[in-house]
Amino acid sequence: MPVRPEPGRDGKHGAAPRAALDMAAIAALVFLAGATDALMVTHSRDLLAVYMTGNSSKLAHALARADWRAAAPIATVILCFVAATTLAALLGRHCGRWRPAVVLLLVAALLAGAVPLAGEKLPILALLPIAAAMGAINQARGDDPGVTFVTGALVRLGRALAEGSAAKAGAGLLRWLALLAGAAAGALLDARHGPATLLFVAAGAAIGAALAALRVVMRGGAAEAG
Template sequence: MLTVVIKPYRFESTTLFVWLLVAAAGVTDALLYLHSKEMLAVYMTGNSSKMARFFQQGDLAKALPLLTIVLTFIAGTTLAAWLGNKAASWRAPLLLLLVAVLLALACPFTSEKFSLGPVLLISAAMGTLNQVRRSEAGVTFMTGTLVRLGRALAAGQFRSAGNYALRWLIWIIAAFFGALLDSHFAASALLAVPLWCLALAAVVTANHFVLTHKLKQRAAQQHSS
């Protein structure tokens, strides 16, 4: 009897899906640089370095908020990893929904200069965004991507290098559009990111239902034959 191996197409397993997550982070990062230069919700390396400097200077008023942001990012990404593991195949839509909710909660409190409250919510959202795809934890920063790009070029793996370069380019384009949205809508431009995440969650959910239906159909056909 011939055994048919079914390899269902999962949208969240594609490179395109990762690029769309990177785009969400790129837009968010651009808005944070424009409205919260001292407190960044995406770039934890910069927050950590500035926090250390402020501690060295004895400036607790600037150091402690940065420490709070970093701890919030850690808490957000830890909780998201736990929820994602529990959700199994529904990891991506569940965590995308959580990202959208956190960002939506931050939107009413944004202004020309983001205060600590919305930055904490955005930080938790970015930590969560890194857990949407279990095997891809670096969607909110580009340093690791550029390191892998260099390794791929050194090894002559030009196809992989092209993928890493394209990922970097997508970040730049997303940041460009983030700045463009800001020029028209100011801090309200942040609302575009939760809407983007909701759209991604809807696409992944629809994909899951289609896959389930097709698998049931094929199983029924194989059983009848």
């Protein structure tokens, strides 16, 4: 007599809960990036550490003016971001199902390490580990590199609306709302705690790492993900 799969573990029965967990995890990652970006707006308008689009434009402007003194720190931040996202991707490839936990633990350590270096105006020595953390966080999910890049999510939102796909549109909208919520939370915490708000973001990443590890354990250990 054939054995029917348990609801919630195989087939369609488990698809919806897994999809909901995945969307919650994505929203949490975008929330952390939004909170960090809020600190950049207040404490580091010249150098950005979360999204590299603005830095790339600033670098091009400095190079066009042959302003090497301005270009050097911007290029350093970008290189740090790329190096960290590469390292996190390599770690993720070797960690299998432990990938989110390991990468988020790295993110938490980098953000916490930036706190002693931070001031009212973030110096480049503080920005480098923050940029590294934001590069790494985008490799937390093997199936969704660049998970915190909301511009792409808004483009997909527009396409989903044009196609009449409510589910896809909702996913894009959720990412944007998560960014807004994270930035608002970061701004509120910054008003009270200043750059030490990075500790709260680091704690959020550490909690995410613990939850990701717990999920792996509950699903049967560190078998390699396909």
